[in-house]
Amino acid sequence: MKRRNGFFKSLRFRILVILILIGIIPGVLAVHIVISSYEGMAIKVRTDNVQKQCSVYAGTLVRSNFFGSEDHSVQDSQLQLLANLFHGRIMIIDRNFTIVRDTYRTDEGKTVLSPLVLQCLKGEESTSYNRKAENFEIAVPVQSPESTEALGVMLVTVSSREVSDAVASMEQREILLVGIIGAVIFLLSYLLSTILVKPFARVTKSIEDLTDGYQSGDISVPDYTETALITTAFNKLLTRMKILDDSRNEFVSNVSHELKTPMTSMKVLADSLLGQPGVPEELYQEFLQDITKEIDRENKIISDLLNLVKLDRRTAQMNISHVNVNELLERILRRLTPIARLRQIDLFLDCFRTVEADLDEVKFTSAITNLVENGIKYNVDDGWVRVTLNADHQSLMIDVADSGLGIPPDSLERVFERFYRVDKSHSKEIGGTGLGLAITRSAVNSHHGTITVESVLGEGTIFHLKIPLTYIP
Ligand SMILES: Nc1ncnc2c1ncn2[C@@H]1O[C@H](COP(=O)(O)OP(=O)(O)OP(=O)(O)O)[C@@H](O)[C@H]1O
Ligand SMILES: [Mg+2]
Structure with missing residues (x-):
């Protein structure tokens, strides 16, 4: 049926x-x-x-x-x-x-x-x-x-x-004639329609034939403009899926690597303590402190990853409330002041007006915190980080600018990728996993907002955020 x-x-x-x-x-x-x-x-x-x-x-x-x-x-x-x-x-x-x-x-x-x-x-x-x-x-x-x-x-x-x-006799002959012509036309039409739709059947078959997934190459049925358009669109989708698959593989290998590094350090530290008898008390203290640091690092990576997964989920629960953004930014900066003070970095907050918006406070806070933290981390001693708040009748705009190291132009596109860090060796001493900006972008996107970055190497970086004042699920 x-x-x-x-x-x-x-x-x-x-x-x-x-x-x-x-x-x-x-x-x-x-x-x-x-x-x-x-x-x-x-x-x-x-x-x-x-x-x-x-x-x-x-x-x-x-x-x-x-x-x-x-x-x-x-x-x-x-x-x-x-x-x-x-x-x-x-x-x-x-x-x-x-x-x-x-x-x-x-x-x-x-x-x-x-x-x-x-x-x-x-x-x-x-x-x-x-x-x-x-x-x-x-x-x-x-x-x-x-x-x-x-x-x-x-x-x-x-x-x-x-x-x-x-x-009457002509009409009788007419019926007979129409019957015969009808049968002939039906046969011809049947044949013709079969021939006409064949390329579409070929498209279906080509797609079905890609049995070993989307790795086996492009399909091509150029018989009609329409089939060519369909196959081109399908090939584009295929390419996109390949890219997604590659990035998923890369992500998995990055995660494994990042999780293994602290483990290896802990193993080395523990082994060296076990390997030599009669280790002095101070060395024990020192090594155990190092081990604790590695545990903290491992913890941060895992909680960042969990955060990202939660944000990425399409059905991510949004806890929207009406928030005074000026006060929220003030609180975030106050919390980060002690870290900034360690390197004599000044934090500024410039508000052009009072802004209230529908936000998920936790996600928004983590986004801004990551940006300001980066501003402090990738800065020079005695530098500054300036947060500016403004709004029009539709959106709020936040700029996070710093007087820091800057990002090279070829890395600007990639800083939002998971685990991407500009200068691995330099970043190692600064510390971090490269997940912060990925989390920030997911948080901004979940508010239907946008985030862009501008930077001049050696002068500083500025992140522009734009988020709608009202949240539409
Ligand atoms: N304000 C900035 N100035 C210069 N470089 C930056 C700045 N913000 C980010 N970067 C570069 O982009 C990379 C990615 O940043 P991101 O916040 O995602 O990761 P992270 O700071 O290295 O680690 P995490 O935030 O997860 O602890 C950083 O390693 C750094 O190289
Ligand atoms: Mg960061």
């Missing part, structure tokens, strides 16, 4: 229907037009023929003074002869609408008031065709050439049976 529905919805079925309609409808119409114009023409030829003969005979009636004399025996036999010739009936009607002669002899003396007769008494020849009764009537005025008034009317009724029979 499902397959059936599928067929009726398919492109192939639609092409089939269109081809059949295009093929059959004009054919049926043409045959119809031919038949009905044949019918009209056949009736006209017959009418004209009868009319002509009757007109001639009407002249004879006038000359023999039909309406003036009493003896009609000659005319009677002539009328009968004429009626037999036409396979019809002839009535002669006088000016008082009385039937004077009827070749059927049934209606003589009766009165006729048909529009045909009335019209004819005015001097016009008139005809009428009754398709249902299979006959046509012709009224011919009996009129002397000198006078304008008709003396009477010759009303002829002729069967149109022959024409109807011919039309």
Whole structure:
């Protein structure tokens, strides 16, 4: 049943229907037009023929003074002869609408008031065709050439049976013809629709044939512009998936590496303590402190990773509340002041106006904290970090600028990647895992905001944040 529905919805079925309609409808119409114009023409030829003969005979009636004399025996036999010739009936009607002669002899003396007769008494020849009764009537005025008034009317009724029979047999042949043409068109359409949709089937097959995943290469079905567009779009998707797959692999290897490094250090420290007997108390203290540091580092990496995973999840729970952003920024900076003071770095907060916005306070705080922390970490002694807050009627804008080391242009694009650090050896002494900015960007994105960075090497860096004031889930 499902397959059936599928067929009726398919492109192939639609092409089939269109081809059949295009093929059959004009054919049926043409045959119809031919038949009905044949019918009209056949009736006209017959009418004209009868009319002509009757007109001639009407002249004879006038000359023999039909309406003036009493003896009609000659005319009677002539009328009968004429009626037999036409396979019809002839009535002669006088000016008082009385039937004077009827070749059927049934209606003589009766009165006729048909529009045909009335019209004819005015001097016009008139005809009428009754398709249902299979006959046509012709009224011919009996009129002397000198006078304008008709003396009477010759009303002829002729069967149109022959024409109807011919039309009926033509119609029968029409049905047969349409049937045969229909069958031929159906077959041709079926073949044509199969051929036309074949490239689409090939696209499907090519996609299905990529059994070993998206690593096996591009597909190509250039038969139509449409199939070429589909395959190009599909190949693009494939490339994107390959990139995603590669970055996932890289991420996994980075994570493993980052998690292994503190472990290795701890193992080395512990082994060296165990390896030499009678280690002095101070060395124990020192090594254990180092081990604790490595444990802290391991902890930070794990909690950062968990944070990232939570942020990345599409259904990440947003805890939105209406927040006074000025106060929140002040609190964040106050918390970071002790770290900044260690290197005599000044923290500034410039607010152009009071800003209130719908924010997830925890995520927003972690984003700003990461930026300011970086500003402090990658700074020179006695430097500064300046946070600026502004807003328009739609969004709040925060700039985090510093007087620090700066980021080289070729790294600007990459600093938001997980585990990316500009200068591995330099960064090692500063400490960090390269997850901070990835977390920041995820947090900003989850507020439907944007983050960009500008930097001049050796002069400083500035991060621009833009977040909508109202949160739309
Ligand atoms: N303000 C800045 N000035 C100069 N370089 C920066 C600045 N902020 C970030 N970077 C560079 O970008 C890299 C990535 O920063 P990110 O905050 O993601 O990681 P991290 O600070 O190394 O580690 P984490 O923040 O996870 O502890 C840093 O290692 C640093 O090289
Ligand atoms: Mg950082």
